[in-house]
Amino acid sequence: MRLLIATALTLLSLAPAPAHATTGRWTGTWATAMQRPFPGAYNPNWSETGFENQSVRQIVRISVGGDRVRIRLSNRYGTAPLRLTGATLARAGEGAATGEPVRVTFAGDPQAVVQAGRDLVSDPVRIRVSPRERLATTFYFHGPTGPASFHDWAMDTAYRAPGDQRFATSGAAFTESSKSWYFLTGVEVTGRARGSVAVFGDSVTDGTSSTHGADRRYPDRLAERLLADGKPLGVLNTGLSGNRVLNDSTCFGERAGDRFRRDVLDRPGVRAVVVMQGVNDVGFPTWDYHCAKPNPVVSAEQLIEGHRALIRAAKARGLTVVGGTIVPFKNSFMYSDAGEATRDAVNHWIRTSGEYDAVADFDKVLADGDVLRPEYDPGDALHPNDAGLKAMADAVDLDVLWDATK
Template sequence: MIDGVARGLRAASCALALLATSAVAAPDAAGAWRDAFQSSPADYDVATAAPPPVTGTLRSRFAVAVAGSRIRIRVSNEDGAEALAIAAASVGKAAGAGFDAAPGTLKVLTFGGRRAIVAPPGAAVLSDPVDLPVAVGAALVASIRAPAGVRLQPSGGVTMAAADGDQTLADKLAGERRVAGRPPVSGASVLTRRPPRIIVALGDSITDGNRSRPDQPRGWPEALDRRLAARADGAPRAVVNAGIAGNRVLATSWGDAALVRFDRDVARIDGVSHVVILEGINDIGAGGNDRPLETADLIAGYRQLIARARARGIKAVMGTLTPFAGSFYFSPAREAQRQAVNRWIRTSGEPDAVIDFDAATRDPAAPGRLRPAYDCGDHLHPNAQGYRAMGDAIDLRLFD
């Protein structure tokens, strides 16, 4: 009996994976589907126990990087150890700065024509499309009701709203409380008449963008996206953020290693032309996988990411690692590794292009440190001004 259930779950997972791959890629007379938002799924290998599952309605807020007429959302259980049962779901335009929906905009979401669906462990599910015209940068709210609960780990770095019962169609959640974790709504795609080329930002928390409020811009990828959207010339471009706080290139701990998640978070996306890789400071700060980190191993990991990108026709852009002197990670030996990695990024000629984030954020008086005006206070992560400086430092011609 157990073997039969396992085979059934594996078959369902394969079928759902096929749906997630084919549905977005399917041609449409009204345009093409493009990923407009991503929050890469992540589990966290942390010592603290996760809080109890969140039951009732769970609502997240996000902005889309693509304009269009229809939308569908992606719900992930790819890192789940148990099946995720969804009894109801909705999407609509956000109102104000919190988790309220603009009146009259919430749409019922279905999955294969049904309101309820079960996502087996390891699977993601796509909703059916709904009519919801959106502009570039439009803020949306998406809700799911999970009767058995959703397990969230507080290390996820994203603030969401939770409320009792089925409030997926409520403009304002009654008894709303804030929860932190990695949102199960892991993506959204938009049907657009002008399908842009997609730039994926692959990185850690400096890419994911630390923020204290859900309406704040997340980080440098969003700053880059705003600049690209404002550009009048050239083909349309959009930036999808695939950052995970705490992530590493070589080791799986806070989310799957970049080498593990590359296909899921980058290569599967329709229309992706470039990937910007800014990752490795956590490899240096936390060491290797059960052994001291060798700089050559990290560079070998970068070479694999570049090779896998090019095998899919994707240009690999490398970002230099930003300063971290004064942070809890710092030591002179680790700084020497950062400098060695940055020399390779700048001089090897192996990436298709280089963005010098180090030069954009370092303190001219103490180059191993973040510029004080850009430091959030932990000497590792930029603040909002620092993220803007990173986004402004990027030559838009890299993506022509």
């Protein structure tokens, strides 16, 4: 059915927008946080080897629609310029199949060079897209890319094929697959959207225990609620599994304060941010895993100061900041009584201090006492399942997000 819909909508790809269409400012409709190449916490990936004479096709579901689309590539962790031979954008079908692809250009050129440590935004593509539509980007790299900036825990599928398959609508050539995203860090639109909300956090926001390929992360559910309530706001998932507020990791990214600007503040059209982070800060001291180090014990006061830095940065940009209470983790692999005491103290501050503009009490909706409710527990006592992630989305006050656009 998805393929039939994609084929039918392809005819609209290059059609001119009607005279009454609104062409607004650019705003994000999809995003992901980039991280350094590494073998992967649980699944193998292609980040360390990169690509050469290969095409990479990636499927993402956008949150709001628009009249024009552009994509954002990242070479944030590259050590040399990234040379992109060409790219296309299409409506996704089943698997790696697509509708008719449209060429993507950069300053009028189908080829692009993304300097090391930088991002690059494409030219606008005149393709009208709908809320919750799944889009496919295909990148072709003729020469070697070197190690790839990527997002490890995509909860979706990327596909790889030999040679230049940018304009292939069949997925037959894409015989290899990965559970990560590569180089693609954002999709942006113009249209009737009033802006976007960034959802910032760790593996819970990333959707680690959601159903693979089903778009059931809590930011996905939040986007669905906004759409159903007639509030055209993009939702950007900038969660990063294993990420912490106070300490960096070679595998799990820079600490929250260091990545907050590029993953939230520098995204176009952001009007509000929901922050839910800290469980890894209180839990990692018990975890003897090389990528969890350094893993010093942190105090509630230190963690609160880390949150305050995020609040100050967001408010300096005029954003509404919603604080999410830290989710329960008792009986998980990284639980300790000391960590639980710190979590409780930070949650009390989030609820009562008034320093956040509003509170989304995720702990309240997820916990039975100090433990993740059985109906929300996928088995690790830490990462909510699909039902728990929906409950999280339901705990966010939509009016607070919408008021941020006024």
